[in-house]
Amino acid sequence: MADTSLRRAAAIGCGVIGAGWIARLRLNGVDVTASDPSPAAGRIIDAVHDNALMAWRELDLEPAPESIGSLTVCGSIDEAVADAQLVVESVPERLDVKHATLTQIDSAAPADAVIASSTSGFRPTVLAEPLGRPERLIVGHPFNPVYLLPLVEVVAGERTAAQAVDRAIDWYGSLGMHPLRVRAEIDAHIADRLMEAVWREALWLVNDGVATTEEIDDAIRYGFGLRWAQMGLFETYRIAGGEGGMRHFIGQFGECLTWPWTKLMDVPDLDDRLIDTIATQSDEQSGHLDVRELERIRDRNVAAMLLALERNAWGAGRTIAAMRERAE
């Protein structure tokens, strides 16, 4: 199995995540074959590709039309994966659906293809259970919008071959991504566990009438969101510890962990009333913008922040600098 660069990928499942993969792959010159049973798939692929082109224009990374990879929408999984080096699976988060799809991919893909599931929750060992060739199954979990956010969490299962992981990580790097090799299998990997913790607490705040969805968003984006976009959690807290660093910070802050903030420990009942409250508040907050407009606003902002971080040679900005170098 020669270590070749990525030229042909298949995308199985073409919702927002699958379509985001397709856009990132094609903008990096990779030819994509795609399969999705939904009649909406073609429209989603096109809309996401248009957004991606606009975002890459903002980044001054828009490729010439002739260097964009081709897209072939196929009538079956078998056809789509037949000649793929990398198969990206992004079907709904139901284990039965994942298992059926991955089994089909496994039986039809070339023997040396890597199969990467976009799952945000399942462990690769669980996903690989029904596969004949589990050694080439990994989790490669991206973040929406996939064509813009560099993170991809790479997780190996118990039967995954190291070579499959290494090849995928090389390929992700060649797509301008930041592959994060996760050390251990765990439901929801790393980032989604952190987001899930916040989501749960945010539901309590809405449920208890402490804050609306807009107020919670503002509490994030006018404050710590700006810290986390460039340094994350621990490095920020290291600074908060001052010259005493992390150890001093924990000394000050650790005690809070034992405070009786019981709401953090429990799951709110996501009943119709709470869903109504959230949906109504969200409409009041953002209903004046349709979702396509919100996507464009998000992408312009993320692109602008990536450019700002690129100028500072820091964090996610470095992935943009690397893409620019390769493009030149």
Place this chain on the structure above:
Amino acid sequence: MADTSLRRAAAIGCGVIGAGWIARLRLNGVDVTASDPSPAAGRIIDAVHDNALMAWRELDLEPAPESIGSLTVCGSIDEAVADAQLVVESVPERLDVKHATLTQIDSAAPADAVIASSTSGFRPTVLAEPLGRPERLIVGHPFNPVYLLPLVEVVAGERTAAQAVDRAIDWYGSLGMHPLRVRAEIDAHIADRLMEAVWREALWLVNDGVATTEEIDDAIRYGFGLRWAQMGLFETYRIAGGEGGMRHFIGQFGECLTWPWTKLMDVPDLDDRLIDTIATQSDEQSGHLDVRELERIRDRNVAAMLLALERNAWGAGRTIAAMRERAE
């Protein structure tokens, strides 16, 4: 009590937060009197002021030297608060210390002064317990670096007068901040509850060897951190719901809340071994940069992202635009 603009403020407690307040106040032309028993206070005030000047230079908002508010370091709380319109309390997060300090401020400050505690955890009703004039006590919780992040959570206690809250919110706005009026008293207000949820989950990930401090930071800053810096949580998820919006998103995602992610429900034992692990990993991650250098990097990045958002007329960038308008 006339509704006057803010010209004289007192800062009681001059650690990183108090010094951050002093810098933001002075850069907005407010004269500050300060008091702190620590011999390090003067050095911290100066260092934070220097950082703030550099950050405001990045924002092209550096004021002329003659329009920077004066600083007078006083030998006592009584002296510092004697003529203040706003007293900002930023002493350590211990209730006995807070109570003693606030009682002293309350007895010495002018009758119409507003007293704002920077507490990240305590509810204003609890803080006001020993005060003779609890009606002018609010929580005004800022975020480090105070001279750069616009968010300030404003919380009223049971005995707080609406007028005190209104005056403080006007003043915070005049300092280029985004005051968020919190609807209900709750330990740790809003933002710190969200951060606490993430911190707890992150401790588990380190404790269980799933990820290092650097890997967790990367999982944030290469991915969802870039979303949250400009839209927060709910508006981002609204987009994830596609044309079906928030209701559709919850339909897809809600079930995950009942999954047995038990680690989220429990508090890790913050013993010496875990503290050692975190401190060592943090040293490996960031130990090559001293804390002053890290502060400057953070500030340059945050300033650059604020400028990027200002150009897009979005989120926290709007607070910068408003400051620029007032400065012109």
